[in-house]
Amino acid sequence: ELNEFRDSTSHNLRWKKVSVYNPRQKKNIIEPTSYNLLSGHTLGILGPSGSGKSTFLTALAGILPSSTLTSSGDVTIYTSQNNDQNNAKTPPLRHLQLADVAFLAQDDSFFSMLTVRETLETEEELQFKRNKDYRKIAEKNRRNVINALGLNKLLNRRVGDRRLGGTTNQNGLSGGERRRLSVAVEMIGDVKVILADEPTTGLDSSQAQKVVHKIADIAKTKGITAILALHAPRGSIYELLDDVFLLAPNGIPIFIGPAASACQYFARLGHKCPPNSNIAEFLIDLVSVDTEDEEQATTDLARIQELAVAFRKEEARRQGKEEARRQGNEKGETREEGAEACVTKHKHRSRRRLSFLKRVAVLVKRSFRQNFRDTAVNGLRLGACGILSFVFSAIFGENLKGEPTAKSVADRTALLSYAVINMAMMSLMKTLDLFGKEKPVVMRERMRGHYGGTEYIVAKVIAEVPLDASFSIVFATLLKKYTNLNVPTTRLAATLGMTTICTDLLGFAVGSVCSTGDAALAVGTPLMIIYMVLGIINPAGATKNGNDSLPWFLKLLKYASPIRWAIESLCCAEFRGLKLSRKGRPSMGALALVNSGDQVLEALGLGDKEWISGIKKLAKLGGIELLISICAQHIFATTHSG
Numbered sequence: 001e002l003n004e005f006r007d008s009t010s011h012n013l014r015w016k017k018v019s020v021y022n023p024r025q026k027k028n029i030i031e032p033t034s035y036n037l038l039s040g041h042t043l044g045i046l047g048p049s050g051s052g053k054s055t056f057l058t059a060l061a062g063i064l065p066s067s068t069l070t071s072s073g074d075v076t077i078y079t080s081q082n083n084d085q086n087n088a089k090t091p092p093l094r095h096l097q098l099a100d101v102a103f104l105a106q107d108d109s110f111f112s113m114l115t116v117r118e119t120l121e122t123e124e125e126l127q128f129k130r131n132k133d134y135r136k137i138a139e140k141n142r143r144n145v146i147n148a149l150g151l152n153k154l155l156n157r158r159v160g161d162r163r164l165g166g167t168t169n170q171n172g173l174s175g176g177e178r179r180r181l182s183v184a185v186e187m188i189g190d191v192k193v194i195l196a197d198e199p200t201t202g203l204d205s206s207q208a209q210k211v212v213h214k215i216a217d218i219a220k221t222k223g224i225t226a227i228l229a230l231h232a233p234r235g236s237i238y239e240l241l242d243d244v245f246l247l248a249p250n251g252i253p254i255f256i257g258p259a260a261s262a263c264q265y266f267a268r269l270g271h272k273c274p275p276n277s278n279i280a281e282f283l284i285d286l287v288s289v290d291t292e293d294e295e296q297a298t299t300d301l302a303r304i305q306e307l308a309v310a311f312r313k314e315e316a317r318r319q320g321k322e323e324a325r326r327q328g329n330e331k332g333e334t335r336e337e338g339a340e341a342c343v344t345k346h347k348h349r350s351r352r353r354l355s356f357l358k359r360v361a362v363l364v365k366r367s368f369r370q371n372f373r374d375t376a377v378n379g380l381r382l383g384a385c386g387i388l389s390f391v392f393s394a395i396f397g398e399n400l401k402g403e404p405t406a407k408s409v410a411d412r413t414a415l416l417s418y419a420v421i422n423m424a425m426m427s428l429m430k431t432l433d434l435f436g437k438e439k440p441v442v443m444r445e446r447m448r449g450h451y452g453g454t455e456y457i458v459a460k461v462i463a464e465v466p467l468d469a470s471f472s473i474v475f476a477t478l479l480k481k482y483t484n485l486n487v488p489t490t491r492l493a494a495t496l497g498m499t500t501i502c503t504d505l506l507g508f509a510v511g512s513v514c515s516t517g518d519a520a521l522a523v524g525t526p527l528m529i530i531y532m533v534l535g536i537i538n539p540a541g542a543t544k545n546g547n548d549s550l551p552w553f554l555k556l557l558k559y560a561s562p563i564r565w566a567i568e569s570l571c572c573a574e575f576r577g578l579k580l581s582r583k584g585r586p587s588m589g590a591l592a593l594v595n596s597g598d599q600v601l602e603a604l605g606l607g608d609k610e611w612i613s614g615i616k617k618l619a620k621l622g623g624i625e626l627l628i629s630i631c632a633q634h635i636f637a638t639t640h641s642g
C-alpha cells in the first residue's frame, strides 16, 4: 500500500543557525544550531521538560508566537530528483513554507460529530479544487494516507469528544486512533516535512510505538523528513529514530547527529551508556538537573556546561569540514550558489485553491453536521425550553390569568425580562463553548491558509444561527401557551429569535477576540451580566433621563445591551393599547395610577417606543457584532495561533 506513496523526489531539510530569542527576558530560549536532515530520516528531539523542544519545532515551522518570541536562522528544503520533468519545475533549494509542513500539535482537536471519513474529506475539500484532475490526485492521496495509517476500519466512526470521556465517548476514537487521524489530516496535502510535538503523549507504550513507527514509515516511503519532540521515549521508539537532537535546559544543544552514533560520542567524552539500558533515558539523564539536591545540581550544571562546550567544538569542526568540502569541490560550489539564489527568489505559494463561496460551502456543511448531529445537546436545549416555560408560567402566570390588571404589570415585565435573559444566556454559553472547542482546529486550518476569518464567521452564521433561533421560537410558543401574555406569539418569537441571533453574534465577537475558549467564557459571562443589569427594566417605573448619571462607558454598554432592546421591544408589544382593569391596582409607586398599557409604557420611560424600534436596534447591534467578529478574526489570527 505504501508503495503508492513513493515518489521520485527526495526532500532534505536543512536548518542553519536557527535560534529563538525572548526579547522580554533578553536571552536565547534556543541556542543556534544547524543540521542537514536527509530525506526519509526521522529525527527525535530529546530533552527534559522545558528544555525547548516544542519551541524549536514551532520555530522550524515558522509559527512561533511573534508577540513574545523571535526566531532567526534559515530553514530550507533541499530537493533532489530523479525525474527530469519535475526537475524543471521545482527549485532545488527553497525556504520551508507552512504549506510544506505537517505540524502535529500536542492536542488532537477535531469536530467531534464528524466521522473519520468526513474529517479527512473536509481537509481534502479545503485543499483541493473541485475539478476532475485535482479530485483524482486528492482521492488517491487520501486512500494512501488511510491505508498507511491503518484507518480503514474506522472510516465511519464518529471522532467523538475525548473530554466527555466515559459513556458518551464509547463510540468515539481512542487516544491512539485520534493521533493517527491527526497524522492523516496533516498528511492529506503535499507536505515535505512532518513536525510532531510529543506525538506519543497520552498513549500506552504499544500505541506510542505504532504512531512513531507510522510516521517514520511515511517519511521513508514519501521521501520526506520527520522531526518528533519526544519527552521520555522507550528504547523501542529510540530504535526507530535515524537522528537525534539532544537539548539541555535553556535550549542548549548537546548533541545532534545520527542516533546510532550518540552513545559512541558521549563515551568519547567520558559518559558511557550502560549496556542494555534505554539510550533515550541515558541521554536525557545526562542533561537533567536535580533541582532538589543542591550539590547534585551543581554537578549536573557543570556536566551540562562541559558537554555544551564539547558540542560547540564539534559543531565548529563539522562546519569547518563542510566549508572545506565546499571550497574544494568546484561542482558543489556552483550548485550551492545557484541554490542560494533560488532561496531568495522563491515566492510564497498560496494554498487557497477554492473560491470564497466554495470555502464557505465546505465550512457550512461541516458546521451543520457538528450542530445538527449533536442530538444530546439539542435534546437538552429543547427540554430546557419546555421546562423553563413551564417554570416561568408557574411563578408569574397566576397574576396574568383573566382580564389584564394593573397588578399584573410587574409580573408581565418580569416574565418578559426573564424570557429574554434565558434565551440570551443559553445561546451565549453554547456559542462560546463551541467556539472554544473549534478554536484549535480552526487556527490550524487558517495557519495553513485553507480559509480566512470572514469565511469562518459567515459559515458559522449560516449554519448555527437559524438552529439557535428555532429554539427561541419553540420557547416563545410554549411560553405564550402556558401564560396569558398579551404579546402576539409571532412578535414574542421574533423578538426572542432576534435576541438569540444577537447573542450568538456577541459570542462570535467575544470568541474571536479571546485567545482560548476559557478566556472567552471568562469575558463573556460578566459581560452578559453587565448587559443584564443595564438592560433590565425596573417594573417600579423609570425616568427618561435615568441614564444621565451613568458614566460614558456604562452608557455605551447600555446601548450595546441586546437584553435592553429585546425587553423594551417586548414591553411595547405587550402593553401598547392594552386596557388594564382597576382590580388589584398597586397602592404605591409609578404603577399605582395606571389605567392602560400606554400609561405603563410612559411610566417605564418607553412612551415613544414601538416594538419595531427595539427589533431594528437588535438588527443594528447584530450587524456591528458581526463586523467586530470578522475584524477580530483577522486582527487576532496571528497572535492566537501561537
Ligand SMILES: Nc1ncnc2c1ncn2[C@@H]1O[C@H](COP(=O)(O)OP(=O)(O)OP(=O)(O)O)[C@@H](O)[C@H]1O
Pocket (backbone or CB within 6 Å): 022, 029, 047, 048, 049, 050, 051, 052, 053, 054, 055, 056, 065, 068, 069, 229, 231
Ligand atoms: N510564548 C512563549 N513566550 C515566552 N517563553 C516561552 C514561550 N513558549 C515557551 N516559552 C519558554 O520556553 C522554554 C521552553 O519551553 P518548551 O515548551 O519549548 O519546552 P519543552 O521542552 O517542549 O517542554 P515539555 O517537554 O514540557 O513540553 C520554557 O522555559 C518556556 O517557559
